[in-house]
Amino acid sequence: MRLLTREALLSFRRAPLLSALSVTTIAFSLFTVGLFGLIAINLREALRDLEERVEIVAFVLRGTPPETITLASQDIATFPEVLTVTYVTEDDALARARRELVEFRDAYRDLQVNPLPASLEIRLREGFRDAVHAAAVAERVRGFSFVEDVRFGRDWVEQLDGLRDLAGILGLVIGGVFAAVAIVIIGVTIRLTLLQRAREIHIMRLVGATNWFIRGPFLLEGALKGFLGGVLALVLCYAGYTAFRNNTSVLGGLVFFGPHHMFVIVVFGVFLGLFGSLVSVGRHLRTVSGRLDRRMV
C-alpha cells in the first residue's frame, strides 16, 4: 500500500506540469458536465414550481350536502396520488374571485345570487404531477355522483410533461457526451504518463510484477487526478454560478449544488479517473510494452 501510494504520487512529483495539465483538463471536462448539471437542477427547480401548480378541480353539483362532500374528500385524500384535498365552498369561491379577479370586482359585488359552484381542489404528490396520473385521478373523481365536472388543464400538464421529458433527454445526451469526453481526456493524460514511465513499467514486467501490481499506482493516480479534477470543477462551477447570479438580476432564485450533488460530482471524477486509467493501462500493457521491448533490445 505504501509502495502503491509512493509510486502514484511519484508522477505528480516528477512531472508536475503534466499532472497539473491532466488535473486541469479533467476539471474543465467535469466543469462542463457540472455547468450542465447546474442548468439541469435549476431547470428542474423551475419545473417543480410549475408542477406544484398541477391541480385537479372537481366542481360540485349545487345543493350537495356538505357532509357528503366532506366524506368524499376524505375518501379522495386516501388515493395514493393525492397530496391534499381542499373543499372550496360557494362562498369561498366568490370571496376568492372578488379578491383575485380585481377587474370584475364591481360585477361580483352587485350579485344577488352566487353563480360560482363549490369545488374540491386536489393537489397531487410529487412524482404524480403528470398528465397520465392527473387524468386517472380526474376520472375516478368524476365517478362521484355529486361531481358535475372535473378539470385539470390537460394541455398545460401535457406541455409540462413534454418539457420535463426534453430536459431529461437533453441532460442524458449532453451529460453523456461530456462524460465520454472527460473519459477520453483522462485516458490520454494517463497514456502520456504511461509513455513517460514506460521504462519503469517495462522493468516491472521483466522482474515479474503482476499486471494488477503494475496497474495499481496508475489507477490510484487516475483516481487522485479525477478527485482533484472534480474538486476543481466544483470550484469553477461555483465561480461561474456566482458570476452569473451577480450579473443576472432577473434570475435571483438560482440554486447551487447541494452536498449530495457535490459528492456525486467528485465521486464521478474519481470514477472517470479510474476508468480512464484502467482502459489506458490495459491497452498499454497489451501493446506498447511488447513493442517497446523489441525496440529497446
Added chain:
Amino acid sequence: MIRLSHVVKTFPNGSLALKDVSFHVPKGEFVFLTGHSGAGKSTLLRMLYAEERPSQGEVRVGGHLVHALKADEIPRLRRRLGIVFQDFRLLEDRTAFENIAFALEVTGARADTIPARVTRVLTQVGLAAKARAHPRELSGGEQQRVAIARALVNDPAILLADEPTGNLDERATRGVFQLLRDINTSGTVVVMATHDLDLVRQTTYRTIEMREGSVVFDSADEARGEER
C-alpha cells in the same frame, strides 16, 4: 532447465525469426549464444522469458511450459529468471540501491527483508560502496553490475543476458564476464547472447551459434560427436 523443441517463430509481417530451433540446457550450465545481428538470438531470449510466443514448437524453462503460459502466469516464470540487457535498463532517477530494491518491491517482497537483500547483492557485484549513486554517476561497467545485481536479487535459477558487454570497454567487459562466471559457479544457469568472439574463445563454455534463425553450430553436439 531449458528445453526448446522444434521452435518456429514467424512475425505478423511474415518474417521468419526462428526456424526449427531445438536444444537443451541442463542445470548449472553456462551457454554462449552467438551469431550476427538479426540471427535470432534476442528473439530466442525473449521467448525464454515469455515476451514472445513460439508460432510452433515447445519452450520449457525451469519446469514452466512457456509456450502454453497464460498471461497471468508469466510473472511467476519471470521471478525465477534474471534478465540483463546491453543498455542496462536502470531507472535514472533512482539510486543503485533503489533500482535493485524496486525489483523486490514490485514483486511483493516483505519490506523489512529488502535492505539486507539489496546490500547482499550489491556486495556480491562489488558495488556496496556505491549504493547511493545514481546511474549517471556510475561507469558503464558499474551500471551493468547494478543491472546484474537487480537480476540476482530474486535468487534466479536462470540468468539471461542479452549482449551484456556490448556497451562496455575491454576492462569492464572482463569484470562483468567474470561476475557472470561467478554467478554460474554458484549454480545458476547463464545464457549469454554475445557478438564478442574473443570472449567466447577465452573459455570452454558451450556455444550455440545462430544464423538466420537456425542453430548452425552447437559445441555440445560436437563434443558428443567426439565422444562417440
